[in-house]
Amino acid sequence: MMITALRVELAKVFSKWRTFIGFIAMTLLVPVIVLAMSAEGGQYFSFAMQTLQQAFTFTGNLMNGYTVAYIIFGALYLHVPFLVTLVAGDSLAGEATSGTYRLLLTRPLTRTTMVTSKYLASMIYVKLLVLWMAILSLGLGVLVLGTGEVIVIRSQITIIAQNDVLWRFALAYAFAMLSMMTVASVAFLCSSLVENSIGPIMTTMAIIIVFTIISAIDLPLFDSIRPLLFTNHMNGWKLLFDDPVDWSRVATSASVLAGHMAACYGAALIIVRRKDILT
Amino acid sequence: MPVITVRGLHKSYGDFHAVNGIDLTVEQGDVYGFLGPNGAGKSTTIRMMLSLVKPTSGTVALFDKPLTTHREEILRRVGAIVERPDFYNYLTAYRNLELLGRLSRADVSTASIMRVLGIVGLDTRAHDKVKTFSHGMKQRLGIAQALLHDPDLIVLDEPTTGLDPQGMKDIRELILSLSADHRKTVFLSSHILPEVELTATRMIVINRGKTIVEGSVQDLLNAGRLRVTIETDRPHDAVTALGTTPFAGRINGMTERALILMLDRNEIAGVVHHLDQHGLAIHGVVPVRSLEEYFLSLVREAS
């Protein structure tokens, strides 16, 4: 019954136009960024590498598809959470708004099956969205700009060899899926609490903004809670572009995110199982 | 075997008792009328019967199985409309039935879906999005989704609301057919009392969360006062003749050729005899009990 319920949920998710907002946005944005970097990316690097360019000459295809994919990853990462909440936030609350809880829950499926199938459908949507971002960024980037070393410009510059790149991207996108699934899980939990779709979307974005601010402010007061905030770990994908990779930090961040996912799913399940359907 | 057995059903929200001790039994093949004024607890009771709401206390058993422990097994055999029929407006009627039917493990073949849509008169609108449907069309679609998986028990909450007279007649005949020809059990809640009167075999009336009466429709309607139409050419003279009797206050109406009184069954003969004594020719006596009158009287008394 779970497979049937999941298929029904996916059919519903992908029948709504709002589901495709994220995909359309990516499809429009990524080519624009790739073309812009193709035209003027050299200036970006010149500014960032000017210290080194005084002492060194750089050869090779620095402004390549891999580097651009990395840049796009960092740029879109801030905005994908909003796209994710559009679907996850509507998952349960949308049924209440439209009055279709009654239709669903007078079928011979358990509430656990109903909630789980909706949760899985939301997670599948997130994975497909991130995968699309990966395909567009890497595929279009490599097509337009070719391959080469990845130049990671953070507090220091890391140049990753061309043959050392793809596995990092694979793991980074997997980590991004985990991060976005965590955001979707928070939205899903909010969706179980209210009976309109807008509330969970706005609430989830507010949580992300507040937690991100707390993570960024360097106050001792926040030191103890910062490691617990899921937003503090969402950027763990960047660790995969360090040399060497700090696997313990990656594992810690992944565990915190997975823990948040499990907690949000569990809480939503308990809430829906116990609630009276009055809409 | 009773199809629905409800015992001591209670539902409280804080100090407010929405359902306050309801018992009912529905036998197989019954068309069971569920009546009560607004706020009586009908919706809450139906939701508890379908596991949408958890009872504060009491038991619900369907097909002789407790709902709490056999929910999925039971609901496979139940089709329901609860209050207004809401669907996924962004999907077509066909797609709604297909997806909901899958969850009910119904036959979701094109033939099967088109069959139920044909029953409710929506086969020509199968591939239109539900958001373009009128309320009456959604009502029909609601009945279609309740029937798709060929359930043994059909729970209909206000099924004819928003339908035109032809639509109401179609639904009424459908209900009767389901019961008589297919041995389905129908649990029918409606405000349109003549419809219930024409279809229900048994009924319950509740008010303020409590049972007022339960039983066979005919038995309930035959008990107590009847609306008696006495056919005569001189109804004015009949009124005069009854003026000195206690029945003067029972006169309920008059037409050109009849006088209408509210009488107990055992009073009819006495009234006819009195009129005959006054030289009035009586052409016919028609004792009728309308559900609407019965219902209103019950509710008034209970209040």
Next chain:
Amino acid sequence: MKRHVLAIVGIIVLAAGMYAQEDPQALMHRMRDRMLGARTYEADMRIKVDVPFLKAPESRARIRFEQPDKTHIDAPGFAMIPKQGVDLSGARLLSKPFTAVDAGRMPFQGTTMRKVRIIPTSDADDIAVATIWVDTTMLVPRRVEMTTKKGGTVIAELVYDDTTARTYCLPSYLKLMVDVGDFALPKTMTGDFDTKAKPGPKGEQKATVEIWYSGYRINR
């Protein structure tokens, strides 16, 4: 007879003393002549860079040199090539007018080297002063310190395992230490809000570049 032997011994001792204290200018000219013997050369380079704020993989390139000063570096992919010091002929430093001043003898890597200070006399040269540690037995420079007129310093340490290349003062290993400026970009550009700034030296820093040369083709 005894007088002839004494004279011969005296000449030998004098000549030996003169050789041991060879004029630094002449020494440099001799070394330069060896370098100029390589009219063209090619070699494979394996380059490893160590910069405080940079992590980069080893890169590979091929250097081609043609007298007097044409240097061409081909790299199939990414490579970081130091702008100064990679041209090892030394002829560039020694081919322009200069004054060599003896700066004594210094031990270096277990060997006593002749230290010679080179002062370019041409205004066109961007080098203000250079100091060369010369291995007089092999007649090769083992360490070079160059100070540019802009104030930067390049230090090179050389090793010669290839005997053929050695005859032209072409090393098998070069270690360069060059100055690089501080690296600081705003966090709005790096997006690195969750990394605390690491404490460390600010301002000019030293980068170390190690280059291994192999596959020399000289004068072909």
